[in-house]
Amino acid sequence: MRLVLSGILLAALATGGAWVWAGRAGAIAPIAPLNAASFDAALVARGEVLATFGGCESCHGQDLSGGIGLPTPFGTIHSTNITPDPDTGIGTWSEVAFTRAMRQGISRDGHLLYPAFPYDSFTNTSDADLAAIYAFLMSRPAVAKPAQPDALPFPFNIRRAMAGWNLLYLCQGPFAPDPARDEAWNRGAYLAEGLGHCAACHTPRNRFGARDAARPYAGAVVEGWYAPALNASSPAPVPWTQEALLNYFYDGWDADHGIASGPMQDVQRHTAALPEEDTTALADYVLSLQSARDPAAAEAARSFAASADANAEAPGFAAGQAVFEKSCQNCHRDGTDMVPLGLSSAVNLPTPANLYHVVTEGVVPSESAYFVKPMPGFPLLGEEDLAALARYVRQRFSTKPAWTDADLSAALTAK
Numbered sequence: 017m018r019l020v021l022s023g024i025l026l027a028a029l030a031t032g033g034a035w036v037w038a039g040r041a042g043a044i045a046p047i048a049p050l051n052a053a054s055f056d057a058a059l060v061a062r063g064e065v066l067a068t069f070g071g072c073e074s075c076h077g078q079d080l081s082g083g084i085g086l087p088t089p090f091g092t093i094h095s096t097n098i099t100p101d102p103d104t105g106i107g108t109w110s111e112v113a114f115t116r117a118m119r120q121g122i123s124r125d126g127h128l129l130y131p132a133f134p135y136d137s138f139t140n141t142s143d144a145d146l147a148a149i150y151a152f153l154m155s156r157p158a159v160a161k162p163a164q165p166d167a168l169p170f171p172f173n174i175r176r177a178m179a180g181w182n183l184l185y186l187c188q189g190p191f192a193p194d195p196a197r198d199e200a201w202n203r204g205a206y207l208a209e210g211l212g213h214c215a216a217c218h219t220p221r222n223r224f225g226a227r228d229a230a231r232p233y234a235g236a237v238v239e240g241w242y243a244p245a246l247n248a249s250s251p252a253p254v255p256w257t258q259e260a261l262l263n264y265f266y267d268g269w270d271a272d273h274g275i276a277s278g279p280m281q282d283v284q285r286h287t288a289a290l291p292e293e294d295t296t297a298l299a300d301y302v303l304s305l306q307s308a309r310d311p312a313a314a315e316a317a318r319s320f321a322a323s324a325d326a327n328a329e330a331p332g333f334a335a336g337q338a339v340f341e342k343s344c345q346n347c348h349r350d351g352t353d354m355v356p357l358g359l360s361s362a363v364n365l366p367t368p369a370n371l372y373h374v375v376t377e378g379v380v381p382s383e384s385a386y387f388v389k390p391m392p393g394f395p396l397l398g399e400e401d402l403a404a405l406a407r408y409v410r411q412r413f414s415t416k417p418a419w420t421d422a423d424l425s426a427a428l429t430a431k
């Protein structure tokens with residue numbers, strides 16, 4: 017209780033103090049519309065690769081005109097129009113205004129942005145890369161589309177409060193390379209911590225919606241999915257290797273880990289579009305977050321998962337077993353060429369959230385995983401059957417502790 021109170025006090029103090037500071041973030045003068053053809057084509061092309069990797073389209077829509085509602089624990093926040101339309105987009109933004117938004121989360125007119133826009137990661141992007149993204153955005157077709165109102169309850173609708181948040185949690189970039197590490201590691205870190213905003217999903221957040229600095233990449237719930245830990249507590253039964261990560265990034269599938277689904281599918285596609293050197297640097301950076309694990313673990317996990325009798329005697333799961341035999345057995349036990357369920361991260365996470373999603377919605381592999389068949393969804397399975405199925409699948413195919421009733425029902429509510 018005392019911790020909560022002091023946390024709130026601290027935030028209130030910071031907010032109050034920063035109110036003044038926030039007032040200082042003024043508007044940056046509008047500029048006259050730019051001629052799209054004035055940008056160097058090579059710069060625009062580089063900007064496109066970077067913007068793709070940054071996932072601008074995932075949140076702002078394919079034409080970048082925004083209006084997509086992003087659910088957050090505080091309410092729904094809508095992305096805005098980042099096409100060069102002068103009235104409803106960023107057509108009157110100078111490069112300085114754009115850089116300030118990406119680095120500090122401040123809009124051209126001076127209002128503070130919410131970190132649902134991951135500027136706390138984008139801040140790490142270099143000036144040169146921001147210039148390329150700016151050139152790319154400003155040479156897109158302008159789309160006239162006004163912003164959508166946000167559905168944020170008080171006090172979260174007070175944008176100025178973000179000044180306190182920024183003071184406490186924004187570590188302004190650009191990225192500073194670690195001289196103790198080599199160039200490739202620093203490149204991977206730059207991509208992950210900046211445009212890739214991997215931590216935005218994979219690092220748990222505190223009650224103010226900021227990333228928990230003490231637990232980087234420890235795994236977190238995002239959009240009703242669970243982004244697995246990428247650090248030493250990685251739940252993957254077969255330890256990740258560079259080769260496996262490259263398969264996962266390029267194909268969206270790896271024989272020891274299964275398929276990239278949900279919000280990771282977009283990320284995977286974007287990562288695959290990077291130059292090869294960058295994708296490799298990213299894989300090596302992810303590996304460096306995990307501690308080296310005993311290579312024998314891989315063989316043990318594979319043979320446990322391949323065994324037809326893995327935990328077959330798990331008692332008291334008749335209901336879940338019946339669903340499994342009716343709906344899943346055909347493909348997942350009797351089929352060939354399937355990743356054994358025991359290796360799938362959906363079965364090995366602290367929560368059944370991803371398993372629920374996969375079962376109800378099915379799996380549509382990325383185009384790059386053309387050799388993987390789709391899985392049909394089972395949208396008609398009732399909640400009780402779904403929970404029973406999850407309990408059974410976990411107990412039978414994973415060596416991790418059973419999900420508790422609380423785990424099973426919490427994930428159903430969050431879905």
Ligand code: HEC
Binds near residue numbers: 076093095105128
């Ligand atoms: C995870 C979702 C997400 C991603 C990824 C994302 N944005 Fe956004 N962006 C938002 C949201 C939400 C807002 C609106 C924030 C607000 O209104 O406070 C926003 C606002 C902005 C703004 C401010 C616009 C204004 O009118 O104030 C800019 C500039 C911007 N984004 C650029 C980008 C670029 C460039 C990329 C890709 C490199 C990108 N965004 C990727 C969610 C995202």
Ligand code: HEC
Binds near residue numbers: 251273283370
């Ligand atoms: C929008 C949220 C989001 C972002 C951003 C994101 N991830 Fe993920 N990631 C997920 C989710 C959700 C999963 C689980 C998907 C599944 O199991 O099908 C996942 C899974 C993974 C996995 C597989 C882990 C395992 O053990 O199964 C890896 C590796 C990974 N992400 C790496 C990255 C990297 C590197 C980045 C940054 C370039 C990144 N992710 C950015 C949401 C995200």
Ligand code: HEC
Binds near residue numbers: 370
């Ligand atoms: C028609 C065949 C088919 C049926 C029926 C089926 N699946 Fe799948 N399932 C697949 C395919 C194909 C994949 C993706 C490729 C892979 O993982 O090897 C997959 C993947 C999965 C994954 C891994 C997803 C991930 O993100 O890692 C889980 C978990 C899963 N299925 C569970 C189930 C459960 C539980 C049922 C029964 C309700 C079921 N499946 C029914 C074909 C099927």
